[in-house]
Amino acid sequence: MDQPQSCGSKPLTQEVEPGTYFWCSCGLSTNQPFCDGAHKGTGFSPVKLVVEEKKKIFWCMCKASKNGAHCDGSHK
Ligand code: FES
Structure with a gap:
């Protein structure tokens, strides 16, 4: 597998609680974006x-972001 599988053409916006999250970079998880x-x-x-604190996250769903789990607009 050379390229990750895209899971959407726009970010998933989510209000998240403090904690540790593991973002799926391959696109194969059935529990996206995790x-x-x-x-x-x-x-x-x-x-x-x-x-560290409750905040809104724009999870990358196209899996092409250069900013890890965060959308950087690469889906456009
Ligand atoms: S990184 Fe995609 S399932 Fe683990």
């Missing part, structure tokens, strides 16, 4: 994100 272990054997790994 890793469910489906990346095994693909060469992709989840991206860990620690959220």
Whole structure:
């Protein structure tokens, strides 16, 4: 698997509580935007994100962002 699988053409906006999250970078998880272990054997790994305070996150769903789990507009 050379390229991640896109899971959408726009970011997923979510108000998240403080905690540790693992964003799916491969696009194969059935629990988007989070890793469910489906990346095994693909060469992709989840991206860990620690959220210190409740805030809105724009999760990258196209999996092309250069800013990790965060949308950077690459889906356009
Ligand atoms: S399932 Fe995609 S990174 Fe884990």
